[in-house]
Amino acid sequence: MNVKPLGARVVIKPLEKEERTKSGIVLPDTAKEKPQQGKVIAVGPGRTLESGTKVELEVKEGDTVIFSKYAGTEVKIDGEEYIILDGERDILAIVQG
Amino acid sequence: MNVKPLGARVVIKPLEKEERTKSGIVLPDTAKEKPQQGKVIAVGPGRTLESGTKVELEVKEGDTVIFSKYAGTEVKIDGEEYIILDGERDILAIVQG
Amino acid sequence: MNVKPLGARVVIKPLEKEERTKSGIVLPDTAKEKPQQGKVIAVGPGRTLESGTKVELEVKEGDTVIFSKYAGTEVKIDGEEYIILDGERDILAIVQG
């Protein structure tokens, strides 16, 4: 993958409907904040605190995550669609197993 | 449960009406902020302060809590409905014993 | 009381009109911010500062307090009505003696 996100940003590949159903997790269209599932493709170095310390993100490449549907910026790379979002604010949880 | 919340986020299973009545706590529909009861299913690692310290959440798995009704994001896992919310901002209190 | 507030939250039992008059303090209906009197039922552990220190609340169980009328969330426990509010932002003063 030839895109390196900056700061606390994360590149996500949204999962298709059929992929999502396999994990047993369904995010209803009627949900208040419309979350979505995706795979983490690339992770930025993290946010810099006012104290100067850098906070690493809690997600890593390959994680399947739930994120806010209307968050971030869509980018198309080699015909595939990705989303660049804020890994602290816009990713809600990691789907395990 | 195969969902791991990030930061200060908490996964909640909302309680049905009959379950809520047993505890003797009723949250009226006419309430100004419409609180709701639920059981804590999973807890994130906590919020990172500007000083770099991580603040653990005050709730733990299994706690019954009162939370703001319109807070958070609905997620359906294996047919069950959950809510992912901010454990510091959206949970008001723990219901004991 | 089986509700334990989180953070800087406080559980208040609003005082009835006749109880309020006894203390000699009257909060007029025409007041700009509509304050109200109540008794402190339970107190959270306090707010965590960015430095990591926890600030204990200035009120304790049993205090009679003046609080902002439209603040907080109403909760009904065993038929009694309570309010959960922010003990730093919403409580203005303690009524003494």
Added chain:
Amino acid sequence: MNVKPLGARVVIKPLEKEERTKSGIVLPDTAKEKPQQGKVIAVGPGRTLESGTKVELEVKEGDTVIFSKYAGTEVKIDGEEYIILDGERDILAIVQG
């Protein structure tokens, strides 16, 4: 006085028109922010900084002060009208001598 303000709050007794004129200070009705004069009745312990330090207020009991007219909350105690306001944000100056 049986009301103890919390945090940076201050209890003020607004001065009547005739009392104000004696000091030679007149706050015109046409003023942009409509300041008002009053006597400090009770002072809270002060605001807690993010570093954990408490900042004492610059006013003390008995001071005559100029404060913003629309600030604070009106409270009636034993038939007298008082105002509880933020001693840092809402009090502009102390009237001396």
Added chain:
Amino acid sequence: MNVKPLGARVVIKPLEKEERTKSGIVLPDTAKEKPQQGKVIAVGPGRTLESGTKVELEVKEGDTVIFSKYAGTEVKIDGEEYIILDGERDILAIVQG
């Protein structure tokens, strides 16, 4: 002068048109933010930083300053009109010589 400003507040006596022209500085009526000239009459002890340090103001009694026209609160003392404003936010510059 018998008014002592609090915090970072400053008491200003606005200069009349003829006084302003002498300094060679004219603030046009068509200016975007409408600045005004005045003389510093009294200066507060300064703003308290989150670290607990107090920041002294950069103006002192007797300085002629340019300040934002719509800032602050008008006060009339012994028949003279003054303005109490925020010495950090509302004063733009000192007029020298």
Added chain:
Amino acid sequence: MNVKPLGARVVIKPLEKEERTKSGIVLPDTAKEKPQQGKVIAVGPGRTLESGTKVELEVKEGDTVIFSKYAGTEVKIDGEEYIILDGERDILAIVQG
């Protein structure tokens, strides 16, 4: 290049459509936040944290970056069009290889 950006600002030369297509990255017109590609021409010294530390930017001269389309200020230098933007807030990622 004779323009030196201040603080966390970065001077960007937007890439033409044909240049963008070569990298295999296409930013669709229908994207929610309309990102755009460009080359970094000059980089400011970085943002100063409240602790006094300066945070260097994560991009350097010559980097190809994805940035928010409506961010920043357009400047024309010697007939060429550039954009000056906030290198932390407005640049999303570096395009590698």
Added chain:
Amino acid sequence: MNVKPLGARVVIKPLEKEERTKSGIVLPDTAKEKPQQGKVIAVGPGRTLESGTKVELEVKEGDTVIFSKYAGTEVKIDGEEYIILDGERDILAIVQG
């Protein structure tokens, strides 16, 4: 120049159109944020951080700068028009050589 700016403020003399063209930099009227060129006439002592440290400005007297067109306050001194603005927020870049 007899005006001394306070804090992070800077006094700017806007450049006339003909002066601007000589540097080869043209700021189009259709620009989204309408930047403008000017010469730095006087520089304030800088902003005070919450830690108590003072941050010196990155511009100095005599610099030619690009600044946001609608920023700041117009002041006329001895018949000449100047602008007082925030040297950190409103100045984008220094024009060199």
